[in-house]
Amino acid sequence: MLRRIFFPLLLATSACALAAEPVDGQHNQTAPMPINGMIAAVKNGKMAFVSDNGRFVFRGSMYDTWAQKEITTLEEAEQASKYIDLQKIKFNIEDLVPFTVGSGSKTVVVFTDPLCPSCANLISDLKKVDGYSFKIVEVPALGDESAKIVRSLLCAKDKNAAFDIATGKEKPKVIDQRGNDCDTSPIGKRIISAQMFGVKGVPFMIRNDGLIKHGYEKGTLSNWLMGAN
Known part of the structure; x- marks a missing residue:
């Protein structure tokens, strides 16, 4: 069970709450991003980063400064949304x-x-x-x-x-x-x-x-x- 956090600082909308476009087959796929209000999406083989209301689309790749690598696939985006390497970011x-x-x-x-x-x-x-x-x-x-x-x-x-x-x-x-x-x-x-x-x-x-x-x-x-x- 997940208890909601009520202090305002942590009430941001989940990045995977809304898909930019409906997923209707293998050519349209999405993955959550560890950024409030954004998902990664692939349509017809092309990678893009999309605002959760579908309005804004950023094409190309994204660099993950924590993992020190470029995100160019849905698999990499999904990995970034699930893992936080505390040692790599030198978090004490x-x-x-x-x-x-x-x-x-x-x-x-x-x-x-x-x-x-x-x-x-x-x-x-x-x-x-x-x-x-x-x-x-x-x-x-x-x-x-x-x-x-x-x-x-x-x-x-x-x-x-x-x-x-x-x-x-x-x-x-x-x-x-x-x-x-x-x-x-x-x-x-x-x-x-x-x-x-x-x-x-x-x-x-x-x-x-x-x-x-x-x-x-x-x-x-x-x-x-x-x-x-």
């Missing part, structure tokens, strides 16, 4: 001050909200998996109460209590926090990162090989992780 997850579960060599980034039930299911499952380090990034996805809890976990006087809430050992709540000396900039960085990665709802995961996953159904984590390169 520690800048977001995540909570870490596990100590394995394979890192999985998890965007969650403390009040999200499907996020709670995911966190319950990930604690049962060995060989991974799960970086739990709390974002204020579900409104004001979430925002208060996320801030209190970042600025908690008792870091153990904050960890217990973030990892599901305790129910989500606002806890005692430090005063004005607390640096809350990591929360802003989390929101900007979520927007950059195309997070439309929580939970959202980035696997160790870069594959992304929107939403979560309880009990499916191990199989999803096993598919990594």
Whole structure:
């Protein structure tokens, strides 16, 4: 189940919501792009990039600066929409001050909200998996109460209590926090990162090989992780 994110920064329309033209055969094909409001399309063997309302068409190729390659086929466009190589873009997850579960060599980034039930299911499952380090990034996805809890976990006087809430050992709540000396900039960085990665709802995961996953159904984590390169 995917819980919608309500803060305005992450309410952009999905790039694959509307096709530019109806797909009526092998000569007309489309693929989502990791850009809000755009899809990749092939018609009669010609590649183009199309606005989701069909009005604007950009012909030719597109360069993916993250993957450091040109996108010239639907397969490449689809790959770009499904993978984010955090190592290649030199993204330092520690800048977001995540909570870490596990100590394995394979890192999985998890965007969650403390009040999200499907996020709670995911966190319950990930604690049962060995060989991974799960970086739990709390974002204020579900409104004001979430925002208060996320801030209190970042600025908690008792870091153990904050960890217990973030990892599901305790129910989500606002806890005692430090005063004005607390640096809350990591929360802003989390929101900007979520927007950059195309997070439309929580939970959202980035696997160790870069594959992304929107939403979560309880009990499916191990199989999803096993598919990594």
